Amino acid sequence: MRSIAKPDLDIRRVLDELGSGLEVKNLRRLESELVEGEEEFTSNAIGGDFRLTAQKHPSIDPPDEDDVQWAWKNRFSSGVGRDMYDALKSGAGSRCPSCLHGRVHDLDHFLPKSKYPRLALVPLNLVPICSDCNGIKRAYVAKSAANEPIHPYFDDLGDEEWxxxxxxxxxxxxxxxxxxxxxxxxxxxxxxxxxxxxxxxxxxxxxxxxxxxxxxxxxxxxxxxxxxxxxxxxxxxxxxxxxxxxxxxxxxxxxxxxxxxxxxxxxxxxxxxxx
Ligand SMILES: [Zn+2]
Structure with missing residues (x-):
């Protein structure tokens, strides 16, 4: 486990880069709710407890959640936003920040997109990871603060050997x-x-x-x-x-x-x- 620099990308820019189409139009309509999700996630991350971030938002209903998932699949992890995906992936260099050994292969949703659809496109929630670590982590959500996974953008492990x-x-x-x-x-x-x-x-x-x-x-x-x-x-x-x-x-x-x-x-x- 190690710390890496925070990406210079936020949800507003992500929405700008997603191109056109009905689903994207809907996401732009939800921009303020998605920005709010990003802010909530960031402030809880800095406060040291990611789990305080709400899973749902009253203004985001299931069809909206489907649009976020659609955009992740078709406009971010592939399609017009793939450059953003690749830039985030390369932020850790080649080695996985979780195991310090495997090659970075994916972006992991630190808080899983199935449970936190508002955060599916939030760059600070997208962490480079190798396929072995991703296979173990999957949709893991900590039950207590002591089980919270290490977030390489927010947790500072320092330079001392551990x-x-x-x-x-x-x-x-x-x-x-x-x-x-x-x-x-x-x-x-x-x-x-x-x-x-x-x-x-x-x-x-x-x-x-x-x-x-x-x-x-x-x-x-x-x-x-x-x-x-x-x-x-x-x-x-x-x-x-x-x-x-x-x-x-x-x-x-x-x-x-x-x-x-x-x-x-x-x-x-x-x-x-x-x-
Ligand atoms: Zn790994």
């Missing part, structure tokens, strides 16, 4: 990943990140990736170990950690190298699968 790995002393030096909340986070943010980590099964994902990673490093470790023993293996891991940190490698790989490079079990050959 992902830590522990070496399990078994062949191949498998890792166990967990969330270690930095002091700057309040308790709610800590529990939201931990909940999302669990919901997206990031511990299992990172453990798998780490197992592939150490397999790829094994022959390099063998070489350093043969030349300079455990100290050589340790030094090589530490150097790699420095280089990968500087080049902003994926967080799981930084946490993995930090754990392996400080584990005597690993320096002494723990990366080997067979002993």
């Amino acid at each position: 992902l830590v790995a522990t070496v399990l002393e078994a062949p191949g030096a498998p890792l166990q990943f967990e969330v270690s909340p930095p002091a700057a986070w309040n308790a709610t943010l800590g529990s939201r990140v931990a909940e999302q980590f669990k919901r997206l099964k990031l511990g299992a994902l990172y453990a798998d990736l780490a197992s592939t990673l150490i397999g790829n490093l094994a022959s390099g470790l063998d070489t350093r170990f043969a030349a300079s023993g455990p100290a050589g293996a340790k030094r090589w891991l530490e150097e790699m950690l420095g280089t990968w940190k500087a080049s902003n490698s994926e967080p799981y790989s930084i946490a993995a190298l930090a754990a392996w490079s400080s584990s005597p079990f690993v320096w002494n050959g723990g990366w080997r699968v067979e002993r």
